[in-house]
Amino acid sequence: MLFTHRRALTRCMLLATTAALSSCGSGDATSNVSVQFSASNPDAAPFPSDRYTVADAAQLSGRRIALPKPDCVIRVSDCDDITMLNTLDGFSVTPRFTVPFTGDIDPATVTSESVYLLHVGSAGEPRAGARVGINQIAWDAPSRTLSFKSDELLLEHARYLLVVTDRVRDAQGRRLGGGDWLEVTTSLPVGREAEAGTYRDELRRALALLPPGAASPVAASLFTTQSATSELAQMAGQVKARTPASVDFMVATRDGAPARALMDVADVSRMLFRRQVGTTQFNDIEQPLASLQVVPGSVARVGYGYFNSPNYLTNTLQIPPMGTATGAPQQRGENKLLMQVFVPTGAKPAGGWPVVVFGHGFSDSLFGAPWSVASVLASYGLATASIHVMGHGGGTQGSLQATLAHGATLTLAANGRGIDVNGDGTIAATEGSTAPAPYGLIGARDTLRQTVVDLMQLVRQFEAGVDIDGDGAVDFDGKRVSYSGHSFGGVYGTMLLGVERSLVAGVPVVGGGNLVEATRLGSLRILRSTSLAGRTPSLINLPPLPGVPAPLNLQFDENMPLRNEPPLVKSVPGALAIASAFERAEWAQQAGAAAAYAPLIRKRPLPGHSAKPIIFQIAKGDKTMPNPTSSLIVRAGDFADRVTYFRNDLAYAANPALPKDPHGFTTGVTNPANRPHAIAAQRQIGEFLSSGGTLTIDPDGAAGLFETPLVGPLPEGLNFIP
DSSP, rough: OHHHHHHHHHHHHHHHHTSOOOOOTOOOOOSSBBBBSSOOOOGSBBBOOOOGGEEOOTSSSSSEEOOOOEEEEEOHHHHHHHHHHTTOOOOOOOOOEEEEEEOOOOEEEEGGEEEEEEEEEEEEOOOOOOOOOOEEEEETTTTTTTEEEEEEOOOTTTEEEEEEESSSBBTTTOOOOOGBOOOOOOOOOOOOOSOOHHHHHHHHHHHTOOTOOOOOEEEEEEBOOOOOOOHHHHHHHHHOOOOOOOOBOOEEEETTTTEEEEEEEEGGGEEEEEEESSOOEEEEEEEGGGGGGTTOEEEEEEEEEEEEEEEEOOSSSOOOOOTHHHHHHHOOEEEEEEEEEEESSSEEEOOEEEEEEEOOOOOOOSHHHHHHHHHHHHTOEEEEOOOOOOOOOSSOEEEEEEGGGGEOOOOOOOOOOOTTTTTTOOTTTTSSSSSTTTTTTTTOOOOOHHOOOOOOHHHHHHHHOOSSSSSOOOOEEEEEEEEEOOOOOOOHHHHHHHTTOOOOOOEESSSSSSSSHHHHHHHTHHHHHHHHTTTSSSSSSOOOOOOOOOOTOOOOOOOOOOOOOEEEEEOOOOOHHHHHHHHHHHHHHEEEEEEHHTHHTTTTTOTTTOOOOOOEEEETSSSSSSSHHHHHHHHHTTGGGGGEEEOOHHHHHOOOOSOSSOOOTTTTTTSTHHHHHHHHHHHHHHHHHTTOOOOOOOOTTTGGOOOOOOSOOOSOOOOOOO
């Protein structure tokens, strides 16, 4: 029988449980410590578990989350979170597991041999599959709770079995017992419940897939992962099916008369962006014309035009949930978007200029980083096109004014995409980029997806043909569109590269696979502390910093280890609740997480897509997008061989005028110390994208400050320069 070999072992464990000094075949005593069992409390049994789902044929996973709610009068934020989670069709693809015990264990015995995952197939179709290890192990002694992460990105809408074996030892070195987990009739760890159920039957079938001779399981949990990328993939199809109207460049006035928003760079003596920062407040920002001369004379013209993109967001900055198997994303009107294009100098190629769509970073705009890279890219014959990200570029009443030769003035509306979400009369640098309360758990998930839609529509515009000068001829090659983007642009750019089939190649720069993790670990940690402080009840678990104004004084300790570290054994009151809040946010935001889309670039392309050539540029010791979260993308996409690693530790040691945080190493052309490194990194991008992704150069050759490819393992530590 399927269970014969395991019955003997588990029966022996049951006998040994009643006599602490008894032993089974190995001679090891069996402990009275076991994994906690509950059929109704997610905190009192291994989690995640499909016990907390319901069948839903409308979902690709066949399931939908159905978590119980706590007292919503007291735990208001937890209830808000669960409301959002219960719309999902499965659990996280980068899950954090919690396993509570009835007594103390030896955390050193928790390894990928004693606790692991088994891929058992798609929902309803269990089959033998790969074994997945664990990482980032932590033990909270007061609550006797073990937590850990999966060692790799899990497949979407797939079923996995979490297995805890008796190789985990108690504090006295004895093998774990089965406790309430062992079913009397089969001696299988499916839990002793009064009523049999579908979940227990599925758990039995999954346990039958364990190989003979495996360590005896003493607890198990079957769970189904969510469909993270399917909705955006559908949106990509809808965008491709559109026949777009032409980009409108007749959007300016020249000395009061209607004019095309196209300027010869040599004729521009000054350009001023009036950014709307409040109901009636504006900031004047001088545009860095010198940045267009990094390679002197390489940029001939800059143009501005408007196009329409389908909008999927509600006014609460959400994309409403749908059946991932049977539903279709619903468009909610259109967004009128500003596009900026830098055109190279020289004769236009026969098919038009190839284009690099460049994505700017968090709190930036199309008037920022794209200006830093346009000159070098133009020197390779590449046009650079950009738009504002959702929630960026100020309010919709912004404007751009250029002073031209002979004193003429060109003026145009420069609509930003910032929104006064809280109604205080100001528009902060990123206001409108994340969902407001009580939907805050999803963060920037849906605004990122909307940004990707807008970029796909921009690609579609180039495919359909863009005539920037109005002579009736197409000026850009719609078959040679590629992507690069910095920071936040590396995040949504990874998503874009996964779902946009027409892109030829891509170079994401210092992107992060998970924004919750990136902000938790880096210089934007204040975003996490303000989020924790804003919960009801607050989850801040450390006293405020004396003499430091709020919110900078908010401190917390989440007690979570990095990858490949020994098990973390440290008692921090309140840390478990913080870790749980972070896990829920990661879980809820995965449809907007770069790591979920990374496999689609070349490891598992979508049907009808081809694998794309890619370079992923990162920097050692990045404090804004820390190395562990960049490595998450690389591991998820399996492109460690495509990493270019800027060794800022070596560069800073040679020249302390460099910033300790190398986050802007690719775009920082205005810093004299960093300028050579920025140009070198940009030349790598230019060579790669102008060749259609066939030519990869080492940015600095034998100088050794760039590793192309990365030497050694992926950087999983923070590596900050003190």
